[in-house]
Amino acid sequence: MITVDHISKRYGPVEALKDVSISVPRGELFGLIGPDGAGKTTLFRMVVTLLLADSGTITFDGHDVVSDYRHVRRNVGYMPGTFSLYQDLSVRENLEFFASVFQTTVKKNYDLIADIYGMLEPFADRRAGALSGGMKQKLALCCALIHKPLVLVLDEPTTGVDAVSRREFWEMLKKLKAQGITILVSTPYMDEAALCDRIGLLQDGKLLRSGSPQDITANFDRPLYAAICKEPYPLLLALRKLPELDSVFPFGTALHITAKEQLDLPALHKELARQGFSDVELQPIEPGVEDLFMHLMQ
């Protein structure tokens, strides 16, 4: 459905994208994962015809996005990173306006947005600016869907949205995917990677890896452990001094430890107890996308 072929782009001295290639088949939910400034927005803007690449080509539904940008614009639903709504218009007015921008009506395509809009309907007369982050996000999604696009391009839709709304949002994306819509989504949250069919890890304009979350984590060839204790920070400093460990990163309340080879856990326990860390719980874990990302970034 979308093929990104050796795309590069620079802004002055900054290389925003370096030779990025991605292929997204029809009906797939593809996630572009990467920290702020990785180049996610730049790539998406090229896909939706807003920016031109310095080199490389992008095709959309078999059409080149530069020469046949009109085809893209008719068939893409785009949600930019900033909330793309009129704050001073009501929920209903926003939806109706975007419907007419895409030369359709709310009625005609109501079935596609019925699920999502159903949650907004009680607030139909409320101004978009007065909605909560999660509601704004749902409305923006409705507006992007109103013309039954072949492809949805969502630039960091869950940034700044609460955890419950984020989960709801991903549920909605799954339903839309089931209706045959190809979805391209970007996010800085690693935990959302597992919800995608396939992901691409983007860092400093370079595509580090791409594939299904399982394939990507399967690539992680080092033994990985989680350590939990009451005072993680002193433990982190102590662990980083140990020569047999590769890296130690804080992950929420735990520490993730990558070792050079399988660790002798009782020995490590003993060593830590000697240094005054008696309450440490150590156990081997399966790597997640974030572990791999941290590993690749080193």
Add this chain to the structure above:
Amino acid sequence: MKTFRAFIHKEFLHILRDRRTLLVLFGMPVLQIVLFGYAINTEVKEANVAVLDQSRDERSVSLVNALFSANWFRPVETLKSPADIDRVFKAGKAKMVVEIGPDFAKRFAEGRAQIALIADASDPNTAKVVTGYAAQMIAQWSRRFSTEHTVEVLPVEYRMHYNPEMKSVFLFVPGVITVILMLVSAMLTSISIAREKEHGTMEVMLVSPLRPGMIVLGKAVPYLVLSLLNAAFVLVIGLLLFGVPMNGSYLLLLLEGLLFILTSLSLGLLFSTIAKTQQEALMLSLFVLMMPTILLSGFIFPTSSMPWALRAFSNIIPAKHFIIILRGIMLKGNGVAVLWPQTLVLAGMCTVLLGISIKKFNVRLQ
């Protein structure tokens, strides 16, 4: 067409729901016209005038009476010696002193009478106006007796064509209309486009089947309508409240107005292609548009009295030409026969600006 209607509807909702825009739209014209009509008044009424009459004869008394017969001047003091002149000015008691030398009647008969008009030039505008009035009244008075017996007065006689009473509001109303049109068309348009960029809605609209022309038109038309309404509003206030004459054709006024609005709109569009935020759009409009429009267009300060560099610069300000057109139509009743050069200049500017702004209005983000 339905899309276009939705655009207009949306734009009006924006305007009606934004108190600041409403204030600019409707508060500004009223404020400006009241300010310029009442407060910033270059006319002089009932100026305090002192008299130093060293003759006190039949002729001099008659002259002094004539000076105070109209309500331009109010007598404040009769001075006794030339030393008093300095005193009344210092005390701020009088704007002007009329000094009549000795033997006025005799010298008048001989045709060599002299009167000095001494004005307090710390307020040069008032001083000029007041001495001008006085000189005119003295000349009128002397003509009552004989054409030969004139009184030598300096400075020379002032006569204002088309606005004999020098009513400044007559000159300001066309100026205010011009500024309002510029403000509404250029500033509000560029701000409203910049707002769409800030909120990401412009991105969505660009990534839609809409042609760029439609987006531009959807922005321009509502403000064009509002500008016209606003101009009519100011015109009506001017006509009813200040008695500004309207001697020319309303149709010509409307057409020239449309031309100027179109020029301003293209300027606004041009700004919006440069400015990324509302703040930038506002700053650009204020400094690139408002300041020169108010200061250099001949709205307040006549361009003819500017140094040559500024005078040359004023020619590229659209408002300058439109003010000449407006004053021509309203005060002099001029038609196209007289106003075609300015109209041509405006049309040229409009074409160039519109061309640049449409060309610069990109179908992409860069």
